[in-house]
Amino acid sequence: MPTGVTLRDAREQLFDAAERVLLRDGPSGLTSRAVTTEAGCAKGVLHRHFADFEAFLAELVLDRIARMESRSAALCASAGTGTVAGNLTRALSELFGSVAVAVVGLVISRDGLRARLRRAGSTGVPLLAEATAQLARYLAAERERGRVAADADLDTLAPTLIGAAHLLFADRDGGPVAPEAVHRVVTTVLAGAVPVPERPDRT
Structure with missing residues (x-):
């Protein structure tokens, strides 16, 4: 898994995109495709940094906590x-x-x-x-x-x-x-x- 600034920036971009999708479309609209589209990156970017979409969501919630x-x-x-x-x-x-x-x-x-x-x-x-x-x-x-x-x-x-x-x-x-x-x-x-x-x- 990549480390350092690149990972931190990618995480924050994906987290911020997920929040925008969540506020706009609600929990049912929050998919990996919606997040990466909102973030303006390829879907593979999310899976390079997180084991799966549930892992991504868990990290999002823990980060906000x-x-x-x-x-x-x-x-x-x-x-x-x-x-x-x-x-x-x-x-x-x-x-x-x-x-x-x-x-x-x-x-x-x-x-x-x-x-x-x-x-x-x-x-x-x-x-x-x-x-x-x-x-x-x-x-x-x-x-x-x-x-x-x-x-x-x-x-x-x-x-x-x-x-x-x-x-x-x-x-x-x-x-x-x-x-x-x-x-x-x-x-x-x-x-x-x-x-x-x-x-x-x-x-």
């Missing part, structure tokens, strides 16, 4: 600034405003892909599981600062926020989701877990 780490670090770094609801609104909008919803649909629709991801160590629904852990870490950081109630059940709050936001963004035919709508969902889920009215920490 890895990219979430920088978002997770940024969210945790925001603890103690702004408001908890505001920080979560931005984080959820960034997550679901990206290709994440489409990738989740792809994983759910392909049994073979889910099996590969489980063998790679991914648990639950890929991307959503990692995003849930990300929110739980952030909420724990805010709880340490006293901006989330000491008795708040973070193991319930985090997946509830992810699930509610996913449903909000999953209706692509409904047009873009307004930040105000995301904020309403967040504040509803957090009711009782944060001070009311919530004020920014200016320390």
